[in-house]
Each structure stands twice: as C-alpha cells, then as structure tokens.
Amino acid sequence: MDMPSPDQTVLAKKAHIVARLRAVLPLDAVIEDEIETRAYECDALTAYRCPPLAAVLPSSTAEVAAVLKICHEENVPVVPRGAGTSLAGGALPTADSVILGVARMNDVLETDYENRLVRVQTGRTNLSVSGAVEENDFFYAPDPSSQLACAIAGNIAMNSGGAHCLKYGVTTNNLLGVTMVMMDGEIVEIGGGHLDAGGLDLLGVICGSEGQLGVVTEATLRILRKPEGARPVLIGFDDNQVAGTCVSDIIKAGILPVAIEFMDRPCIRATEAFAGAGYPDCEALLIIEVEGSEQEIEVQLDRIVAIARRHNPVEIRESGSAEESAKIWLGRKSAFGAMGQINDYMCLDGTIPVSQLPYVLRRISEMSKEYGLDVGNVFHAGDGNMHPLILFDANKPGDLELCEDFGADILRLCVEVGGCLTGEHGVGIEKRDLMLDQYAPEDLEIQMAVKDVFDPKWLLNPAKVFPLAASHARRSVSH
Amino acid sequence: MLKPENEAALAEMIATGTGPLRIVGGGTRDIGALVQGDVLSMAEVSGITLYEPGALTLVARAGTPVADIEAALASEGQRLAFEPMDHRGLLGTQGTPTIGGIVAANVSGPRRIQVGACRDSLLGVRFVDGIGRVLKNGGRVMKNVTGYDLVKLMAGSWGTLGVLSEVSLKVQAMPETEATLVCEGKTEQDGVAALCAALGTPFDVAGAAHLDAAATGGMSRTQVRLEGLEASVAYRMDRLRQGLLAGFDVVQGAQSALLWDEVRNVTPFADQTGAVWRISSKPTDGPLITAALKASGLAHRAIYDWGGGLVWVLVTQDDTAGAAPIRQQVAKFGGHATLVRASQVQRAQLDVFQKEPTPIAAITTSLRAQFDSHGRLNPGLMGE
Ligand SMILES: Cc1cc2nc3c(=O)[nH]c(=O)nc-3n(C[C@H](O)[C@H](O)[C@H](O)COP(=O)(O)OP(=O)(O)OC[C@H]3O[C@@H](n4cnc5c(N)ncnc54)[C@H](O)[C@@H]3O)c2cc1C
Ligand SMILES: Cc1cc2nc3c(=O)[nH]c(=O)nc-3n(C[C@H](O)[C@H](O)[C@H](O)COP(=O)(O)OP(=O)(O)OC[C@H]3O[C@@H](n4cnc5c(N)ncnc54)[C@H](O)[C@@H]3O)c2cc1C
Numbered sequence: 001m002d003m004p005s006p007d008q009t010v011l012a013k014k015a016h017i018v019a020r021l022r023a024v025l026p027l028d029a030v031i032e033d034e035i036e037t038r039a040y041e042c043d044a045l046t047a048y049r050c051p052p053l054a055a056v057l058p059s060s061t062a063e064v065a066a067v068l069k070i071c072h073e074e075n076v077p078v079v080p081r082g083a084g085t086s087l088a089g090g091a092l093p094t095a096d097s098v099i100l101g102v103a104r105m106n107d108v109l110e111t112d113y114e115n116r117l118v119r120v121q122t123g124r125t126n127l128s129v130s131g132a133v134e135e136n137d138f139f140y141a142p143d144p145s146s147q148l149a150c151a152i153a154g155n156i157a158m159n160s161g162g163a164h165c166l167k168y169g170v171t172t173n174n175l176l177g178v179t180m181v182m183m184d185g186e187i188v189e190i191g192g193g194h195l196d197a198g199g200l201d202l203l204g205v206i207c208g209s210e211g212q213l214g215v216v217t218e219a220t221l222r223i224l225r226k227p228e229g230a231r232p233v234l235i236g237f238d239d240n241q242v243a244g245t246c247v248s249d250i251i252k253a254g255i256l257p258v259a260i261e262f263m264d265r266p267c268i269r270a271t272e273a274f275a276g277a278g279y280p281d282c283e284a285l286l287i288i289e290v291e292g293s294e295q296e297i298e299v300q301l302d303r304i305v306a307i308a309r310r311h312n313p314v315e316i317r318e319s320g321s322a323e324e325s326a327k328i329w330l331g332r333k334s335a336f337g338a339m340g341q342i343n344d345y346m347c348l349d350g351t352i353p354v355s356q357l358p359y360v361l362r363r364i365s366e367m368s369k370e371y372g373l374d375v376g377n378v379f380h381a382g383d384g385n386m387h388p389l390i391l392f393d394a395n396k397p398g399d400l401e402l403c404e405d406f407g408a409d410i411l412r413l414c415v416e417v418g419g420c421l422t423g424e425h426g427v428g429i430e431k432r433d434l435m436l437d438q439y440a441p442e443d444l445e446i447q448m449a450v451k452d453v454f455d456p457k458w459l460l461n462p463a464k465v466f467p468l469a470a471s472h473a474r475r476s477v478s479h
Numbered sequence: 480m481l482k483p484e485n486e487a488a489l490a491e492m493i494a495t496g497t498g499p500l501r502i503v504g505g506g507t508r509d510i511g512a513l514v515q516g517d518v519l520s521m522a523e524v525s526g527i528t529l530y531e532p533g534a535l536t537l538v539a540r541a542g543t544p545v546a547d548i549e550a551a552l553a554s555e556g557q558r559l560a561f562e563p564m565d566h567r568g569l570l571g572t573q574g575t576p577t578i579g580g581i582v583a584a585n586v587s588g589p590r591r592i593q594v595g596a597c598r599d600s601l602l603g604v605r606f607v608d609g610i611g612r613v614l615k616n617g618g619r620v621m622k623n624v625t626g627y628d629l630v631k632l633m634a635g636s637w638g639t640l641g642v643l644s645e646v647s648l649k650v651q652a653m654p655e656t657e658a659t660l661v662c663e664g665k666t667e668q669d670g671v672a673a674l675c676a677a678l679g680t681p682f683d684v685a686g687a688a689h690l691d692a693a694a695t696g697g698m699s700r701t702q703v704r705l706e707g708l709e710a711s712v713a714y715r716m717d718r719l720r721q722g723l724l725a726g727f728d729v730v731q732g733a734q735s736a737l738l739w740d741e742v743r744n745v746t747p748f749a750d751q752t753g754a755v756w757r758i759s760s761k762p763t764d765g766p767l768i769t770a771a772l773k774a775s776g777l778a779h780r781a782i783y784d785w786g787g788g789l790v791w792v793l794v795t796q797d798d799t800a801g802a803a804p805i806r807q808q809v810a811k812f813g814g815h816a817t818l819v820r821a822s823q824v825q826r827a828q829l830d831v832f833q834k835e836p837t838p839i840a841a842i843t844t845s846l847r848a849q850f851d852s853h854g855r856l857n858p859g860l861m862g863e
Contacts, residue, residue: 114675115761115788137681159624170622172631173599188838193761195591195788197635198815198833199861200843201598204631208624225681248533254556254652296711351620354534383621384534423622431625438625442612447627449849453842465626 001048001089001404001429004463004475006096010053010076017074018054021098024066029104031055040099043084043091044146045430047400052079052093059104061179061187061217068215069185071098077459078183080211082151083125087347088428090158090210090464100215102153108132109218115193117176119220122153126160129221138223141168144424145336156216159208161424166382167258167291168224170424172207179218180206183455192220205450210426211461213454227291230258232328233301235308236282236315240264241358243284246311247381248354250288255303259289260382261332264361267339267376267389268331274338277331280315286381287332335378336389343374343391346403350414351423354384363413364388371406373399385423386414412437427465435467444470480518486540486605486613486644489524493642494611499858502638504542504580507565507572513826514860521579524644527551529619535650536602536619541579541643548578552650560651561597562588562739568749570820579643585635588743589686589704592678592785598634600649606633606641609851619647632846638857640850654706658716659686659735660727663698667691667766670701671787675762676723677703678786682715688742689787691769693780695747702738703727742784748793751780754800754821755793760814762787768808775804791819802829809833832862 010017018032031037032054042049053076058064071078077097084091093099105121106128112118113136120129126147129140143162144150150160156178161170168174177191191203206213237243247260263271263285272279279285286308290300305316319325331338339345352360361377368375379386388410392403411421411431415438421431435444444466451458451474458474481500483489493500499516506520521542529538532555539548545563552558563586565576580586582604587596594600603617616629633640665673670689677684686704703724705712720727730738741747748755760768765787772779772792779801782791794801800821809816815833818826835843847854 112761113679114672114763116675116679138679159628161622165622169595169599172628173595182838186838188842189836190839192813193764194759194814195785196585196587196596196759198759198817199835199839200640200846201585201631201635202839202842204598204628204634207631208628225679227681251535252533252555252652254654256652292711293714295714296708299708299710351622353531353536353620355531380622385620385622418618419620420618420623420625422625423620424624426624427626435626438618439615443614443616444626446608446612446614446850447616447629450627450629450632450846453845453849 002468003050003094003429004468006094010096013074014053017070017076020070020074021054021056021067024070025056025058025063029057029059040081040093040101043086043089045087045089045092045428048089048092048429050093050095052097052099053095055099055101057101057104061181064100064181064215064217065185065187067098067100068181068183071459072184072457075457075459077462079461080153080157080215082123082154082157083149085146085150086154086158086426086428088422088426088430090426090428092429094463102151102217105217112193113138116223117193117220118223119218120152122156122216122219123151126150126152126155133223137226139226140221140223141174142171152219152221153216156207156219157209157211158424158426161385163261163380164258166260166380167256172204174222175203175207175219176222177220178203178206178216180214180216182214183457183460210428210465212451212465213460228293229297230289230291231297231301231319232287232289232325233304233319234315234317234328235286235288235313236280237284237311238282238314240284240361242311243286244354244357246286246308249307250304251382253303253307255300257288257290257304257382259287260380261287262377262379262381263332263335264377266374267335267378270342270376271331271335271338274341275331275334277327279331282314287328332378339376339389339391344394345389345391346407348388348390348407348410349385349423349425350411350419350421351383351385352414352417352419354381356417356419357381357384360386360413360417364410367406367409371402373403373406384419408434429464432465433467441470448474480520482520482523484523486524486607489642489644490607490611490613493607493609499855502642502857504577504583505544505574507567507570507574507576507580513823514857516858519642521577521642528645532557536647537650538619538645538647539578540645541577543578544575545578545581546575556653557650558653559600559648560590560594561600562590562743563597564588564743564745569745569755578646582634582643582646583636583638589688589739589784592687592788593683593685594651598631601630601634601646602649603647604630604633604643605645606643608641609853609855614641617647621649637860639847639861640856642856656709656712657704657706657735658712659730659738660703660716660719660724661730661738662701662724662727665689665699665701667769667781667783670699671762671766671783673701673724674703674786677719680719680723682719683707686739687786689783690742690747691781694782704735704739742782745782745791747782748780748791751793751795753793753795754825755791755819756805756816757819758790758792758805758809758814758816760788760790760809760812764812764814765790768812771808772801772804777801777804800825800829830862834862
C-alpha cells in the first residue's frame, strides 16, 4: 500500500510548527519526541506504520480549533484520531502529518432522558456512553465489537455498526448532532436535539467521512430504553445454502431479531478449539437473538424454531438460562481471537445482498484453494455484512501481499454480486485502491468535490478513501 | 415541458439544455419558494427494477408512483417503514405522488420516531447533476460505508443537487397487528410529557402524537401506537395502561390505522384556511414553543407528532403567516421551521425554509455550486 511521500517543506519546519502548537496547548499535550510519537504510528491495521511529525492531545473544542488554525496556516496535514482501533488504516499518519487525538475529551456534557439523548465529547469510548446512562436502564445502541476501546469520534467517522444494528441501525441512524471544527479552525454546529435537518442533511455526509471533512469534538446521540430481556437460539445446518435460505425465510416472515450471526465450518472448528463453547461440528451455524419480555421472547423464538425445522437443521439449541445464553454467544464473541491464535489474519467486511450468500461462500472457498490461504467466515447474516478472515503468516515473505490480493478478489466479488467493499470498517488506505471497482470515476469526482467544499486545501487525512492517483491533483496543489 | 423516458434521456436533456428547470415528480408537493423554469417531469422514468422481499430491499425509478410501490410491497406483506405522508389533502394538489418526490423531500410520517426518516431507509441513489452527469452513491445493501454518504445528502435536497433517477430502499414487514392507546382532554404539556414517558419505556412505541383541542374541533387527543405480534401488542398495552398511561382507552385495527392517517396527512388542517408550518424541535420543546406563540398573541392550532418533536402549526388570521414570532421562538429553542402551506403572496415574500447560520449557509452554497454549477436545478427553492 503506497502512501504519498512527505512534504519536505513541512519536515524542514518541524521545530517552528511544534513551537506554535506548544504556544496554544499545555506542555504535555504536544508530543514530538521520535520515540513517543511511535505510539501513534498505526491503528489496528498494524501492517502499516509511520510515526507522525507530532501528536497533539487537546482537551477542548477551542484547543482543537487553535491547532487546526495553525496547521491550516502552515499547510500541515492533520490526521484525526480517536482510539486507533480502525481496521482500515483510517488513522495511519504520514511523516509530515500531525495526529490530532481526541482521547482527552471524554466528558458527558448533557443527559436528557425525556428527549432520549446524551451529548458527549467524542473521545469518550462507545461502551462508556452506555455506561453513563445505564443506571436509568438506557443504552446507546450501536455496539461495535471493539466497543470497550473505540471512541465515538471514530464511530462517527467510520459510521460504525455492531451486532445489533439489524434492529437499531448503525451510527448514522443514532446520531442527532455534532460540534465540528473545520480545517481552518472555524467551529460549526450541525443538528442537535431535533430529529431532522433544516436544510441539506450535512450530518448525514459528515457521518462516515473518515476524518476528511472536519474534526468532530462533540456529539448528540440518541439513547434508548433497554429491552426487558434478550435470548439467543443456536441453529446448526449441514449446508451453507440452507442456512442462508433460513435467514431469508425468517426475515420474510416478519420477525425482526436484533441479531442474526453466521459462522461457517472453518470458523466453528477454530473457535471450538479455542473457546470450547460446545458448538456442533457442522457446515453452518446461526445465532439468532430476540428481545422483549419473557412471553414475547417465547413467541418469537417459537416462530423462528418452527421456520428452522422446515430446513432440517442438524441441531437447535435453545437457551434455558443466562449461563446457557452466554455459552451460545461465547464462540461467536471469541471468533476473532480464536482465528488470531491460529495465525495472523486479515478481516474483510464487504456487504452482499443476502440472496447471494450461498454463491459468495462457495466462491470464497474455491478462491481459498487457489490462493492456498485458509478463510473462516463469521458475519452479520441479517444484513449481508460479511467478515471473511483470511489467515496468513506475517513472517513468511510474500504472504501478506498474497493475502491482500486474495482479500481484494473477495471484495471485487462482493461488488460483482451487487454489494459493496465495506459495510462498517471504512475505506481508509485498505480499500482505497479498490474504489474504482465499485464506483465510476465521476462518482468519486463528486465525492472529492464534497471534500473540496469542507477542506479546500486537502489537509485533513488526505491520503485516504480515494485512490491516490484520483486525488493526486488535489493533494499536490501548492498552497 | 421536458419529459424524459429514461435516465439516459434525462442526462442528455440536462447536458444539452440551458436555463433553470423546475423538477416535478407528481407535482403534489408544492412546497418551497416559487421556482421559475421549464418543467422537467420525471413521471415517465418509472417502474420497480428490483424487489427482494427476503432481503427487505426494493429498487425503483424515481417517477414510480408511490401507490405502485405500496401495492407491490403489500402483496408480500411489506411496506415502507417511514410511512410517508400524502400531501394532496393538506396542499390541495392533485397528481400522483412519486417515490422520487418522497425521497427528494425526505418525507416521513409518525413511525419516524421509531424507525427513522426516509433518509434512514434509503440505501442508494442514482441521479443526474446540473451538468448532465449520471452519478450514483450507496447501493442496494443494508450496510455500506464505501466512500462518502451522499445518499443522505440527496434525501431532503428537494431536487436542488440533482435529479434523482433511481432509489433503493430498505422496506419493512407489516406487523401482525396494531393498537392505539388514546386519552382525551390533556393539555399540550401533559400530553407531550405522556408521549415522552411512553417513548422512554422498553415497549417499542411506533407512534406518539397529540392533537390540541382546536385541531380536533372537540377535545384534545393524545395517542400512542403499538405494533407487532398479537401477543406482544397485548402485553405491552397492558403494561402501559397499568403504569404510565393509566386511563388511556384502547383502539384497535382499522380504527387505530385511521387515527394515524389523520396525523400523518395532517388531515385536520386540510379543509381549514390558513398557513401551515412544520416545526422540528426537541420533543419537550414542542409545547413550549406553542405556549410562547400563544403568549405572543398568535392564534393557532397545533398537532404534535414524533412525541412532540414535529409540530404542525396552522396560523389562521395573519397576513405574514405568523412568520416573525414563529422564527423568533424556534431560534430561541433550537430546531427549525418550514412554511409548508401558504398563499402565493406569502411564499414570494417569506423565507420558506429556515435561514441557516452563516458558516452552514456557506457550506450549503458551495455544495450546490459543486453539484449544479450553473444553478439550474430548482433554483432558489430552498432559499438563497
Ligand atoms: C477487534 C476489533 C473489532 C472491531 N469490530 C467492529 C465492529 O463490530 N463494527 C465496526 O463497525 N467496526 C469494528 N471495528 C473497527 C473500529 O473499531 C471502528 O472503525 C471504530 O469506530 C474506530 O474508532 P476509533 O475511535 O478507534 O477510531 P480511529 O481508529 O482512531 O480512527 C478511525 C477514523 O476516524 C477518524 N477520526 C478519529 N477521530 C476523529 C474526529 N474527532 N473527527 C473526525 N474524524 C475522526 C480517523 O481519522 C480515522 O479515519 C473493530 C476493530 C477491532 C480492532
Ligand atoms: C397545472 C399546474 C401548474 C403549476 N404551476 C406552478 C407554478 O407556476 N409554480 C410552481 O412553483 N409550482 C407550480 N405547480 C406545482 C409544481 O408541480 C410543484 O411546485 C413542483 O414542481 C414540485 O412538484 P412535485 O414534484 O411536488 O411533487 P413531488 O413529486 O412530490 O416532489 C417534491 C419535491 O421533490 C422534487 N423532486 C421530485 N421528483 C424529483 C426527482 N426525481 N429528482 C429530484 N427532485 C425531485 C420536486 O422538485 C419537489 O421539490 C403547478 C402544478 C400544476 C399541476
């Protein structure tokens, strides 16, 4: 994966830039030491690393504005950073960039149960937003598996999803407003406690813009009352296609589970060896969770089980207690960890129309043989968001490149069947060069034209999302 | 009048033409500043191109009548989750509402409070920009973060950024049953407080509205809707009536549906003369804004939907449609107001959409320039 070569003028005036940043921030909020900046050299896509010129850790919107104003004047690229859990290289710096981390901004600013919203600083972690309203039995719905670590800042930038988004939607459906600092230091308020945009829906564009339009410092989020209860059922099949049909039949029957998770045999075996959840050794396994009161849960599960029985499952495991529920989820929750035990892995996240599931799974297993790399599939089946995990050996020369090629082929397949490159992780640098497989040049042109409006100098996270060749002209305008 | 038959013809007409265009789907949502320009009708760019009930997705060309879409969905026991209103009664317009018009105006009904707006159901768009380029964004799958989300931007852009040629939507299964809990005689404050309380329960409220006495022409009415499996709705209704909504009566089936048609289509204001505003605010601010209007001497009637977060205000006797006090109060509380129905004179003289703060207005203007550099698409409709 190429990154643009650093701007020598910027490198040459590092001392000057650092001095200006120090003038507007507390002493410990500017990190420029070559060893200490290493802490910011990568996100969760660890194959790519580069320490930034400097990292800053502002504590307020005003400080963020001061930093951006300086970087704007000095023409220094800025890479916003939340918790650095991006799997797409979204927070990867370049040597001439300043990392702007919002981790110190993690206050809850307002809690309003009547209007069902909270306003937080965006450095706050996803889970601790729910934590802040838990005592009143409320929660913030989008729940990425990284929720213990990842920040609302990154969630907004990536429009992150979670296991329960089949019912509750992803970040964009739960975001009411933001305070954002533009690259030139101007502070804007978009949205708020009301539900709809007054003019153009700018909030909709900012969510998912991967830190390229502005630095989001505060967010108003929708909170919901917790359901009375939840319970999963586990269903095993000896055929992927049948499992896929079962999912579609459940959806057609008008039942809306909060989650429908799917694991295939390689993944089941790996997690069994790792976690010992007692899963059946079968071709495909579904974990379906429903919510409500005891009685409502019974009614929904009865219907789901009745539909599943029509497809000759090899196993149906209903849960009779909280322990049994936890056991059903155990394997799924440890799936990534289990695969990581075996090998290094790369996690993809293309989305496909649910109807294409059997075909895509078959093609992936064929390609796996061609490439000689194993793949496990674990994903959100209700919405077609796949997570193929390709296993490789980082110490073996050439294996990473082979794995990336295989990954690219899988993503092209997703697009070919009517899906997309990424369902929740974002483009970052990882899928940047595949964008032309999904979009025509003019489709990317209009997206880049949107960036022109928010960040005319292309200083905010400039080397991401768009193929470098496509964004080259815009990035290389001398300022 | 321009009447392209398909997307390619549409692109050609825009690329080769000059001068402003007034984009019309079905011509039923005559909202916004008056637009001068050649009429561009999308009525012929019509037809459902893909419908997969098992994946809850439907793709249709922009000129497809909403009625056709609703019929296709109903045949599979499905529907549009966001329950778009039919503006014809309120605006006294005729014609056939199209799905493109719904999306362009981000029209969403009472269920918005539970499942989100039209923009939240919109998965992808194809459109033609102001210089005739055919563009696409999003797709037909439920989860998609590939590049910027221009899908949301196009929803509610009122045809000012591009002419939609095709839209993909996430649809919803029709519930087994619905029921509404109704109570008469509450004040606006008490009514909205009850709605907010109900929305704060785990019972998945699918509609929460209050109509003031002037709107119903009798007693005020507070109503809360539940939808889902029979057993579920019965259970939730009991729990609410034993607790927060004690004293509410139960209305079921078709009668319940009628109550919500009335709110969705703002029927009580349809045959009343006067200007109609649509105010979007924080739910608890809804009744505070109307109380302030009353205190300022502006006579009006109000219907509160979305738990109080959407207030339809009918202003009867004022030449300027009550614009000054309404703008003033909305500015004070936060949110925005749109003049949905007004006389030609009022529409020509007043801002229909809320004026935006300077930095936001600047972004909006620059975005328009990127999508429509010659200012040809519904120029001036949203202001500026
Ligand atoms: C084990 C694991 C499991 C995961 N599971 C999921 C999952 O289930 N669902 C899912 O969607 N994702 C998942 N992810 C991906 C990742 O956690 C999400 O993308 C998350 O939202 C990133 O948040 P972050 O705070 O770590 O952001 P970072 O990694 O710091 O940054 C991500 C992007 O946001 C931008 N950004 C950061 N802060 C700001 C700001 N203040 N203003 C503007 N832009 C900003 C950055 O520039 C970058 O482009 C997972 C990751 C891991 C490692
Ligand atoms: C005989 C007659 C005469 C009229 N004379 C006038 C007049 O002089 N001045 C006037 O302002 N109005 C006039 N109207 C009303 C005019 O039709 C509407 O004001 C306006 O064109 C919006 O149409 P319509 O599409 O609301 O309906 P909808 O289809 O409901 O559209 C709603 C909004 O979405 C936009 N839109 C619709 N389809 C698309 C699409 N595919 N892509 C992008 N945007 C779309 C529309 O421009 C409109 O802003 C007249 C109507 C009739 C029937």
